[in-house]
Amino acid sequence: MRASQRQRGFIAAILHRLSGIALAIFLPVHFFALGTALEGAKALDSFLALTRRPLAEFAEIGIVIALAVHMTLGMRILAIEFLGFRENTLALLSVCAAAVCAFGLFFALNLGWAG
Amino acid sequence: MNARFFAAQRITAFVLALAVVVHLTTIIYAVRGGLTAADILARTHGNVGFALFYGVFVVAVAIHAPIGLRNVVREWSTWHGRTLDTTLAFFALLLLILGLRAVLAVFGS
Amino acid sequence: MTETLNVEIWRGTDKGRFESFAIPHRAHQTVLDVVTEIQREHDATLSYRFACRVGMCGSCAMVVNGRPRWTCRTRVNAVLVDGNHLRLEPLRNLTIVKDLTVEMTQFFDKWKEAHGYFEPGPQEKKDFAVVPPQSRERQAADAGIECIGCGVCYSACDVVAWNKDYLGPAALNRAWTLMNDVRDCGQAARLEAVSGDDGCQACHTHMSCTTFCPKAIAPTYSIAGLKRATVLGVLRGAR
Numbered sequence: 001m002r003a004s005q006r007q008r009g010f011i012a013a014i015l016h017r018l019s020g021i022a023l024a025i026f027l028p029v030h031f032f033a034l035g036t037a038l039e040g041a042k043a044l045d046s047f048l049a050l051t052r053r054p055l056a057e058f059a060e061i062g063i064v065i066a067l068a069v070h071m072t073l074g075m076r077i078l079a080i081e082f083l084g085f086r087e088n089t090l091a092l093l094s095v096c097a098a099a100v101c102a103f104g105l106f107f108a109l110n111l112g113w114a115g
Numbered sequence: 116m117n118a119r120f121f122a123a124q125r126i127t128a129f130v131l132a133l134a135v136v137v138h139l140t141t142i143i144y145a146v147r148g149g150l151t152a153a154d155i156l157a158r159t160h161g162n163v164g165f166a167l168f169y170g171v172f173v174v175a176v177a178i179h180a181p182i183g184l185r186n187v188v189r190e191w192s193t194w195h196g197r198t199l200d201t202t203l204a205f206f207a208l209l210l211l212i213l214g215l216r217a218v219l220a221v222f223g224s
Numbered sequence: 225m226t227e228t229l230n231v232e233i234w235r236g237t238d239k240g241r242f243e244s245f246a247i248p249h250r251a252h253q254t255v256l257d258v259v260t261e262i263q264r265e266h267d268a269t270l271s272y273r274f275a276c277r278v279g280m281c282g283s284c285a286m287v288v289n290g291r292p293r294w295t296c297r298t299r300v301n302a303v304l305v306d307g308n309h310l311r312l313e314p315l316r317n318l319t320i321v322k323d324l325t326v327e328m329t330q331f332f333d334k335w336k337e338a339h340g341y342f343e344p345g346p347q348e349k350k351d352f353a354v355v356p357p358q359s360r361e362r363q364a365a366d367a368g369i370e371c372i373g374c375g376v377c378y379s380a381c382d383v384v385a386w387n388k389d390y391l392g393p394a395a396l397n398r399a400w401t402l403m404n405d406v407r408d409c410g411q412a413a414r415l416e417a418v419s420g421d422d423g424c425q426a427c428h429t430h431m432s433c434t435t436f437c438p439k440a441i442a443p444t445y446s447i448a449g450l451k452r453a454t455v456l457g458v459l460r461g462a463r
Contacts (some may be wrong), residue, residue, distance in 0.1 A: 001323055007430060007431060007432050008431075009189070009429055009430040009431035009432065009444075010430040010432065011436075012144070012429075013428045013429060013430050017187060017428075020183050020184075020187070021184070021187060023180070024180045024181075024183070024184055027176065027180065027210060028209060028210065028213055030217075031173075031210065031213035031214045031217045032213055032217075033217075034217035034220060034221060035213060035217045035220045036215045037155070037217075037220040037221050038216070038219070038220040038223075039148045041153055041156055044155070044156070045153075063213070064139070064142070064143075066257060067135060067139060068139060071131070071132060071135045071136070071139075074128055074131075074132065075132055075430055076127060077128075078125070078128055078132065078431075080429055080444070080445070080448055081125070081429070081448045081451045081452065082125070082448075082451075082452060082455075084445075084448075086164060086445060099184070103139055103143065104175075106143045107139075107142070107146065108142050110143055110146045114334075117419075117421040117425070118418050118420065118425070118454050118457065118458050119458050120418040120425075121419070121425040121455070121458075122454065122455045122458035122459065125451075125455055126455070135371070186426075186428075188422070189230060189387070190383070190386040190387055190426075191386065
């Protein structure tokens with residue numbers, strides 16, 4: 001890897017970009033799923049039943065993490081660009097990572113993972 | 116046009132920063148012990164505040180996501196210009212229509 | 225300290241190869257010392273640039289063990305890899321002329337494209353302009369004014385690698401210093417120049433420029449200023 005690619009800012013930018021792509025792919029599916037409620041609660045329920053499998057729940061945790069990653073790293077960008085934040089330390093990125101882990105963990109726990 | 120894309124994406128980013136915190140917290144809370152249609156609809160049915168919040172959320176996403184994708188495609192592939200912008204405009208429309216449909220679906224059912 | 229340095233140098237143009245030299249390892253050597261010794265005593269056909277050799281001109285910028293830096297200000301002992309290994313390459317993102325020299329024209333053309341030049345305006349001023357040094361604008365300009373156009377930031381920037389039309393950190397940093405110059409009369413045209421698809425909005429805050437700038441300038445924050453100016457411009461209907 002080039003020296004510039006080992007920089008924290010590059011890694012943050014790549015994570016931000018990849019999580020954004022994942023969300024862009026997920027969202028139409030998400031909207032479509034919720035829209036099945038137009039046919040009544042039963043239709044939505046049968047769709048939701050599909051998501052009760054471990055693979056689907058694993059993907060859901062992935063999407064929640066992707067959203068948390070994209071949001072926290074996006075907030076870093078907004079802080080630097082518009083709030084005059086001067087940041088080139090590990091500190092802010094660690095805070096972002098911690099926030100992401102918190103969100104992901106709470107989601108997974110609430111889904112019933114970890115007993 | 117491009118400066119407007121940039122401004123639109125950053126402004127919707129501020130809106131989404133707030134909306135996503137609310138959404139993530141809500142989802143994490145709501146998902147406790149499993150989620151059924153009845154659970155969702157019980158909260159959202161006839162709830163005007165909910166519908167307004169998620170309506171704004173959908174509009175912001177429909178603006179924010181395609182502009183972000185535009186950057187990615189232009190930098191990581193050779194696709195650019197009118198055809199790309201038009202395709203992404205359709206994607207924005209898709210998100211808007213499906214998203215507002217979803218909001219109406221859970222509001223009205 | 226090892227006795228001999230194993231120095232790999234890029235030879236040729238964009239098509240070429242690395243050539244190895246064994247050079248005595250001496251205390252307090254700089255990378256420029258090593259390159260000069262190779263050219264004078266081992267291979268007179270090696271092409272490289274330097275001028276002041278004291279960290280003022282930026283001519284000796286090249287990529288040393290993967291990092292863009294000034295060779296005159298790089299102590300060999302600080303950057304050796306695997307004990308005694310040095311790998312020297314020309315600056316990235318610029319056309320290689322030969323060996324370690326690159327074509328800087330494109331770099332300076334982008335300064336022009338970004339309106340990185342002072343615009344005095346049509347009217348002859350009757351008196352000296354008064355620019356308080358502690359004013360917000362002057363402090364913002366001063367934070368980026370020391371740029372000497374060495375190209376290290378341009379070499380480090382990944383977005384320049386992805387988009388050959390991206391104006392780049394140096395040009396945008398210079399535009400920002402001028403945007404904060406209260407005497408300048410070309411702000412509208414400058415804003416238009418830096419707020420297009422290949423302007424400030426293409427910066428994704430990787431911050432490699434800020435990490436590697438030998439003058440400790442932070443182009444990232446200058447570009448952030450341009451981004452704010454862009455959004456304000458759109459909201460005011462100017463863009």
